[in-house]
Structure formats: structure tokens, C-alpha cells
Amino acid sequence: MLGTVLFRSPHNRRLLQSLRTCVLTDSFDNVNDKNDRFFSSKKWNTEETSHRQNVMGSLSVLGLGIGISLGIYYSKQREKTNLFAASQNSKDVKAGEPVPGLPLYSLRDVGQHCSHKDEIWVTYKQGVYNITPFIDEHPGGDKIMMAAGGSVEPFWLMYGVHNQPEILAMLESYRIGNLSMEDSMESTRDLEDPYGLEPKRHPSLKINSQKPFNAEPPPSLLADSYITPVELFYVRNHLPVPLVDVNEWRLTIEVVGLKPIELSMDQIKKFPKHTVTTSIQCAGNRRSEMSKIKKVKGLDWGTAAIGNATFSGARLYDVLKAAGLKDDEIKAQHVQFEGLDTDPANVPYAASIPIEKAMDPKGDVLLAYEMNGAPLSRDHGYPLRAVVPGVVGARNVKWLGAVYVSEEESSSHWQQNDYKGFSPSTDWDTVDFTKSPAIQQLPVTSAICEPSENEVVLVKNGKITVKGYASSGGGNKIVRVDVTPDGGQTWYVADLINPEKNKPPHHWAWSLWQVEIPVRKGQKQMELWAKAVDSSYNTQPESFKNIWNLRGVLSNAYHRINIKLKH
Structure with a gap:
């Protein structure tokens, strides 16, 4: 490796x-x-x-x-x-x-x-x-x-x-x-560059970090397709991308109190194939906006650290049942996912989810081997990854090597000392990561994808078209997106694009949206705000000031852009 x-x-x-x-x-x-x-x-x-x-x-x-x-x-x-x-x-x-x-x-x-x-x-x-x-x-x-x-x-x-x-x-x-x-x-x-065998990436991706590789597509491309193409899906890597021979690869499954088993890809594919359309979003999506209030630690993600894709694979529920897990096993409290991406000490990326999510037959947690109808690409977890619909991207572990059913959540750095939210008054002198739970479900959010910040927009028939996406965690569906061109005095309700029929709380996909905004004659500039409402009537906070946190996660205030108008 x-x-x-x-x-x-x-x-x-x-x-x-x-x-x-x-x-x-x-x-x-x-x-x-x-x-x-x-x-x-x-x-x-x-x-x-x-x-x-x-x-x-x-x-x-x-x-x-x-x-x-x-x-x-x-x-x-x-x-x-x-x-x-x-x-x-x-x-x-x-x-x-x-x-x-x-x-x-x-x-x-x-x-x-x-x-x-x-x-x-x-x-x-x-x-x-x-x-x-x-x-x-x-x-x-x-x-x-x-x-x-x-x-x-x-x-x-x-x-x-x-x-x-x-x-x-x-x-x-x-x-x-x-x-x-x-x-x-x-x-x-004898030192070799651990990133020397990285896969090729699409040139349109905006790189936030080269080593490890982290990048997002131009926001305008997100609004063009309900299903995000694999090549344009944001990439969040914490470590070098492992090079895996699927013929030699085995997945270890260990249920608390039982002997571990190992499964080949052929064995995993013998389980009923299940397909789920879900959005996956980085916990740091839109961090760059929060950082304008006060600097935070983390990659400077824009609005495109999110994507919507169709994944196929074996249900985790089916695999764990076959491994011997009983529904009433008291010691089964968490499911830990361990990746094959490792650091210099051979420590892998790892994360966990609660057993309630993992063993919900309708929770749609997958051991996925396909993305958008094709085998997973290397950047997105080949040969096998966890797909946990409704849950933050950090728990959707790629390049799976092992799955553990345990009494405790993962002890990894990324579970215990990262991807947690804190009070705006908590700083690096006072932070105690043990006092905050690991992020699982993400809050409702939305973003304007088109036009972009400071873009010159041509007014047609007294209107401009605004497009974007909206998403919510926990299986909540987006029910409304409101856009205002005048600081909240007037709100226009957008048309939603979401063909998925799953009902909340099992609605995993994002919604794309579009709205026509009227423009006053002679108006030269405009500030647009967008906010979404989900099926539990959660809505976005108005500003980042009161949700600021030192890691810049959960960044979901109104999205605001300034544009110039051309008549």
C-alpha cells in the first residue's frame, strides 16, 4: 500500500x-x-x-x-x-x-x-x-x-x-x-513521494490542497446536472490514494464477540444489489464564507464540496446480519469503518456511525462498489467504500479495508478530534474535543451556483435567472428555497428539481432549484440571498456570526452574492 x-x-x-x-x-x-x-x-x-x-x-x-x-x-x-x-x-x-x-x-x-x-x-x-x-x-x-x-x-x-x-x-x-x-x-x-501514484483529475477542478488532494468543481457546473458526474464530484482526501489490487483485496468484518470474517469482492457482490441516490457533502463545505467573519483552521472550501450521485452495492445491514450480528446485541453500539489510506505510521483513516443508522433496514447504508453505474474511481474509494446517506461525508469512508461492530465509536483522530462543532466563543486555548459529539447529520443548506460572485449578468425581459442547490441531512427533503434581491424585503420561491420519490426521513438526495428574479429598470447592481427550508421546517440562519466555530464546519448561513447587471 x-x-x-x-x-x-x-x-x-x-x-x-x-x-x-x-x-x-x-x-x-x-x-x-x-x-x-x-x-x-x-x-x-x-x-x-x-x-x-x-x-x-x-x-x-x-x-x-x-x-x-x-x-x-x-x-x-x-x-x-x-x-x-x-x-x-x-x-x-x-x-x-x-x-x-x-x-x-x-x-x-x-x-x-x-x-x-x-x-x-x-x-x-x-x-x-x-x-x-x-x-x-x-x-x-x-x-x-x-x-x-x-x-x-x-x-x-x-x-x-x-x-x-x-x-x-x-x-x-x-x-x-x-x-x-x-x-x-x-x-x-529512500524516501519516496507517497503521492507519486495519484490518479489523474479533471482540469476544471479547483484545487484546495495538492497533497493530500482536495478539490471542488466550479459551482456553475453543479447546477447543470441533477446527478453529478464522477469526474466533477468534489474530492476530499485526507491521505494518499491507495493503489489496490481487487483480486488480492479482502474486507474484514468483525462483530463484537464473534470471530472476524473476510470477504472478497465476488462474495460481496453475491449479496442483493441495492441502489441509492444520495448527496454527499464535506463538513467544511462553504468554510470560506465563515472564514470571512473570523479566520478558521481548515481547507478553504467554497460552495461546491458537495455532490449528488447514484451508488450501488450491498446493504451494510445484510452483510452484518450474515456476519452474525443480532438485532438485540447489547454490545453493538457503533459501526467503525477503516480505510486503506494510511499515514507514515501506517495508521488508516477511520470513522464510525451509530448502530441505529447502520442497522436500519431503510437507512440505505451501503458497501458500495459502483458510482453512477460504473465501478468506483480511485479518488472515490475503489474498490469499496461506505455510503451513509444523510450523514456527513467524513463518515462515508473510502477504500474500505475493515468494518467493526463495537461498543465504542472509532478512536481515530477524525472521529475524536475533528469534525465537531463548538460555540463561537470557543477558541484553540479553551477547546475540549471530548465535550462535543462527532458530526453525523448535517444541517439544511443551500447555495447560488449561477450567477457567480461579481459576475456581469445580462438582464433579459426585465429578469435574471438564478440557479443553485439545496440539501439537508438526516433524510429530510427540501420543501422550499427562497431568494431575495433586496435584503429580505421581498422573497421569491424557486422551482425545485428533485425526481426522487423517497419520503422523509429517508430522502437522501439534494434538490436543484431555479428562480426568475425581476430587475428594476436601470438597476446596476444586486445582492442576492438564498435560504432553504427542509421537511422538518428547519431553515438556514441569517448570518455566520452566531454559528462561527474554530474548525469552520456546519457552515450553512444564507448564501449571499453580489452581481453586476447589464441591460
Whole structure:
């Protein structure tokens, strides 16, 4: 798997050995013992699986923790970034380059500093850094210890967020010396780009992050088709896209209290084929609008981190019943999905949903192998993904390798320390992720797709046409979309396009909408607002001010655009 590439080389195996010595000795051994668990018939008991999942929970914050924490820490202690340059009287020093006059260290020297007792040293290119003060102060605690005594580059290759001047500048503030040229070459000789085998993408996608790849289509294209073409469906990847041989691939199913089973694709396809049309939306959709109120941490998504598609596969309900799950099993509280996309420590992306959703025969949760009538593309989860209608995209785990029915929800970073909402008054100094539940159902939202912000629109017969989408979580159907051109004095009800016949609370698809808006003679500009109402009569809040949160999720206030008019 791509996620294990970094640790297959001799140098990185040595790095792993040193990491084992420094931290999490027993736990990390257990993780590595099961690197190939998806490609063998090896079984393991419930206690071992539970231990492995707990280990993964502690490790999964490593890459993201380093990136997010560096950003937060930097923003709060900006003045520290100038310490190194000031002390060396050189403002042109680039991170990792040799600095004349500093001590020279070897990898062996660095490897001896992997605990608080001996200080925490890391390397980056030809730089050696004592990051002990950073570990003591940053919000992620000691999760960064996985890089102690070695190079941070394997992790930074995985997470492109580090390639920012302010983060590199802060790293330099902890500079204590240079790494010998020979050791520097050794430390990177076997590193391969984990993103080197990524699939090709449609050129019209707007890229929000290259590594990992995250992109959305132009909003105007969304309104053109009720079913979003696969090539134009937004892409949300947290890690490199795995390269999977479906002939060797197996899905592990483990029900609490029972022995695990493994299913091939042929076996999964023997279950009755079920087809569902559903929208999938990123929790951060429209984050860029919320960020205008006050900066948030996360990808700068516009209005197009959402799509509507038809998925086909086996119902999760059918598969879990066949695996031995009983409807009255008290210990069955959550279903965890584990992907094949992994970080440098071989920790996979994972998330979970409540058992009530998973085992609802009408909940339409799928182990999907087709999207829009064709096999899943690599970006969208080939060969198998979870499709959880009515639930946030983060729980629709791609590249499935395992499904666990358990007493606890997933211990992964993305379940426990991300994709949660908070009060507008909660900041990174006061946030406690344990106090907020993981997002499942998303609130009602809508967006104007056409025209776009600042577009010059031709007025025809005294009117303009406005198009967009609307969606709601939890199986609620959109019943109305209102659009106003005059700050809410007059509202025009849009025509809805939604051919799905499923009734709430099992209506999973979005609605497209269109409305004609009258224009006053000679009017040069217009501000348009749009809001949707769902079948439970939930509606969108008027502004982002009172729903702002530090992660920029659940961003569903009125959508507003300004346009210019041409008569």
C-alpha cells in the first residue's frame, strides 16, 4: 500500500526501530505486526483488535496534529519565528539549509535525544532542532514524539500543510545545529513521494490542497446536472490514494464477540444489489464564507464540496446480519469503518456511525462498489467504500479495508478530534474535543451556483435567472428555497428539481432549484440571498456570526452574492 511506502526502506525501518525504543514500544510493534492484515487470512481476537484500534487512535493525530498544532502555535507565538534569524544576524536562512558556525551532529547523535529526559531532537534536511519547548507547549501534547530522535520529513511528505513559510520559520527558531552531509543524504535517500501514484483529475477542478488532494468543481457546473458526474464530484482526501489490487483485496468484518470474517469482492457482490441516490457533502463545505467573519483552521472550501450521485452495492445491514450480528446485541453500539489510506505510521483513516443508522433496514447504508453505474474511481474509494446517506461525508469512508461492530465509536483522530462543532466563543486555548459529539447529520443548506460572485449578468425581459442547490441531512427533503434581491424585503420561491420519490426521513438526495428574479429598470447592481427550508421546517440562519466555530464546519448561513447587471 502507498501508505506503507515510507517505512519499507532500510533507513526508515531503522527509524522505526528507534521510534519503538523511544515511545510506544509494545503498541507500535502490534501495529506493524498487522501491516498486511487486509491481504491475509490471519485472524486476531477481540482484545487484540481493541488494543490495535486504541493504538491507532493515539497515532492518528500525529501527522494532522503536527500540522494543525504548528499553525495554531505559530499564530499565538508569532514573535518566536524571528528568534533564529535575529540571533544569527541572517534573515535569508532557509529551513533545513546548513548554517555556518553551528555545531555538526550525526544521525546517531540525534537518535540519542528522543525523550524529555534527554531532550527531543529532530532533523529536517540538514538542520537539527531541539523542539523540547514546543512539545511542552503545543496543543497536541506529546503525539509529535513519534518523530523524536529522527527526521520529520517522512511526515512532512505526507502533509503538505507544513510547506508554509511561517511554519518553516518557526521550526528554525528551534535550530541548534547542522546534520552532516552524509547523514542528511542517508536520511532522505529512500524516501519516496507517497503521492507519486495519484490518479489523474479533471482540469476544471479547483484545487484546495495538492497533497493530500482536495478539490471542488466550479459551482456553475453543479447546477447543470441533477446527478453529478464522477469526474466533477468534489474530492476530499485526507491521505494518499491507495493503489489496490481487487483480486488480492479482502474486507474484514468483525462483530463484537464473534470471530472476524473476510470477504472478497465476488462474495460481496453475491449479496442483493441495492441502489441509492444520495448527496454527499464535506463538513467544511462553504468554510470560506465563515472564514470571512473570523479566520478558521481548515481547507478553504467554497460552495461546491458537495455532490449528488447514484451508488450501488450491498446493504451494510445484510452483510452484518450474515456476519452474525443480532438485532438485540447489547454490545453493538457503533459501526467503525477503516480505510486503506494510511499515514507514515501506517495508521488508516477511520470513522464510525451509530448502530441505529447502520442497522436500519431503510437507512440505505451501503458497501458500495459502483458510482453512477460504473465501478468506483480511485479518488472515490475503489474498490469499496461506505455510503451513509444523510450523514456527513467524513463518515462515508473510502477504500474500505475493515468494518467493526463495537461498543465504542472509532478512536481515530477524525472521529475524536475533528469534525465537531463548538460555540463561537470557543477558541484553540479553551477547546475540549471530548465535550462535543462527532458530526453525523448535517444541517439544511443551500447555495447560488449561477450567477457567480461579481459576475456581469445580462438582464433579459426585465429578469435574471438564478440557479443553485439545496440539501439537508438526516433524510429530510427540501420543501422550499427562497431568494431575495433586496435584503429580505421581498422573497421569491424557486422551482425545485428533485425526481426522487423517497419520503422523509429517508430522502437522501439534494434538490436543484431555479428562480426568475425581476430587475428594476436601470438597476446596476444586486445582492442576492438564498435560504432553504427542509421537511422538518428547519431553515438556514441569517448570518455566520452566531454559528462561527474554530474548525469552520456546519457552515450553512444564507448564501449571499453580489452581481453586476447589464441591460
